[in-house]
Amino acid sequence: MREVDICILGAGPGGATAALHLANAGHRTLLLDRATFPRDKICGDALSGKVINELRRIDEQLPARLAASPIQVASWGINFYAPNGQQLAVPFKPHFDKSTDRAAGHIAKRLDFDNFLIEEVRLRPEIELLEGVEITQHERTAEGRWLLRTADGNVVASARLLLVANGAQSAFARQIGGHKLEPDHHCAGLRAYYRNVQGLNADNFIELHFIKDFLPGYLWVFPLPNGEANVGVGMLTKAVSEKKINLRERLHEILETHPALRERFASAERLGPVRGFGLPLGSKRRTLSGDGYLLLGDAASLIDPFTGEGISHAMVSGRHAADWAAQAVACNDLTVRYLQKYDAAVYRRLWQELRLSRAMQRLLAYPWLFNFVANRAANNPTLAETLSNMFMDLDLRERLRQPSFYLKLLFGRK
Structure with missing residues (x-):
């Protein structure tokens, strides 16, 4: 001893x-x-x-x-996919240069x-x-x-x-x-590894897909070394229980049928089993x-x-x-x-x-707001850069709680 x-x-x-x-x-x-x-x-x-x-x-x-x-x-950033399909690219550093x-x-x-x-x-x-x-x-x-x-x-x-x-x-x-x-403070998730997923970002942006009929859950695709990818889904345990969702079936269904993903996974090979896990949230x-x-x-x-x-x-x-x-x-x-x-x-x-x-997380209950933010940011470089900075600077993320941020969202210009 x-x-x-x-x-x-x-x-x-x-x-x-x-x-x-x-x-x-x-x-x-x-x-x-x-x-x-x-x-x-x-x-x-x-x-x-x-x-x-x-x-x-x-x-x-x-x-x-x-x-x-x-x-x-x-990895140099995140690609968000809003419920309406709008893609929003958020680099971790605006105007990054991989060479320096x-x-x-x-x-x-x-x-x-x-x-x-x-x-x-x-x-x-x-x-x-x-x-x-x-x-x-x-x-x-x-x-x-x-x-x-x-x-x-x-x-x-x-x-x-x-x-x-x-x-x-x-x-x-x-x-x-x-x-x-506590189901309201706990997430259920599944993860699998794949090879030969098409259309991965050249700068290894991770992907977060917020799919309308899967909210408040989301699907991720993260590039890995050797041409592999980590693919999975997560959803609040409370929502899984209330909606009686089989996450394993939904993951398979989304990859097989979703317009933005089915072609990309048509020739993909799953490496090993789909594995589940639980996440106690902070x-x-x-x-x-x-x-x-x-x-x-x-x-x-x-x-x-x-x-x-x-x-x-x-x-x-x-x-x-x-x-x-x-x-x-x-x-x-x-x-x-x-x-x-x-x-x-x-x-x-x-x-x-x-x-x-x-x-x-609670905003996922309002897909229209998610769509609105993505649409505005896609056409407003200043706003897109602000969102980018939010992932690196907590003080900027605090703007999400301020009315002036939403005024800029409404009336911002290119």
């Missing part, structure tokens, strides 16, 4: 980020994961500019190493990206990584330590503080953290800490309610968890009262963005 101050459950982006930041500060940690890396995880596979910023905070050289790796393709600019985003399979981070973890002597270890019991002793047991009752470790980053299905988050599945504030523990990433229900992005938020929470874990151990205060400072730090960074994304 290992006795440690800090143990991290889950070696995905949130847990790996926390371990790497703690290592940078000279702290030793135990990092446990039930999988053996490289391992797959169901995801959209997009890495936003926020992910790149968090990599840079770990090590200035990490973004360049990722950009030079064959596991990824650089750094890409603001990338796309890489989680199999590869998570292993990219784990390879960094393996280089750090401060981190002990144990793979293939599934913790099923979390027992708190009278002395305030956590005993971590496997299904056979074997105690793997004893820790003073747990950083729980073991994903959307975290038993700890449900049973001890009190995070319940559309409401939840408690992220308790006596002797912090919740990170998907286990903390921090997924963006509009885009479904979870990687960057996991990494943000991992950075703050490392900071507050180190401080809590140093001052020997692992009480919920002290650790709530972690909650405040995470929501200070993410809550405004999560709140705005929740508002944008």
